[in-house]
Amino acid sequence: MMRKQNGMTLVEVLATLLISSLVIMLVWTTVTISMKHNIVETKKLQMQQEVNYIITDLQNIHRKSKNVCYQIKEEDGMWKIVECLNGDTISTYFNPKFNYELSGYPDMIFTKQKEAMNAGRAYSPSYSLSVKVSSLDDKGPILEISTTISRFDEQQ
Secondary structure, eight states: OOOOOOSOOHHHHHHHHHHHHHHHHHHHHHHHHHHHHHHHHHHHHHHHHHHHHHHHHHHHHHHHOSOSEEEEEEETTEEEEEETTTOOEEEEEOOTTEEEEEESOOSSEESOHHHHHHTTOOOOSEEEEEEEEEETTSOSOEEEEEEEEEOOOOOO
16 A cells, blocks of 8 residues: 655655746746837837937027027037137037937028128028937947028018
8 A cells, every 4th residue: 555645756856946937937038128228129119219409499599599500510529519710619519428410400500591602602591410329439330410490481
């Protein structure tokens, strides 16, 4: 007659350990992949916010500024909006995490037609602008947005 035995055999313990290990590895892999994806998406979001800030600021300067003429310049790794006549800085764009590239804009941007004509320059109430943002470590996404900066052209 066989007695009733309590407990588990060695094979059952090994099978349980194997299945538990597989489940733990699956969960750990999922968590790791999720964390990496979250880091990349967070960086993309920060880059989009930077581009949105630059475009919104330039749009406000172009539409509402009392300055007649301004220039977009790169100096020492920073992008600056500078008043043409006196050289005063209107706005500066710099973030130690990102590289910026602004392109497609004219060398001098006039906000009033009369002043552009007086300076012997062509006038347009709008201009194209491309903003490219990348990380300093050259790893990760590159974001490039093209837009048109415009203003309502008042009759002069």
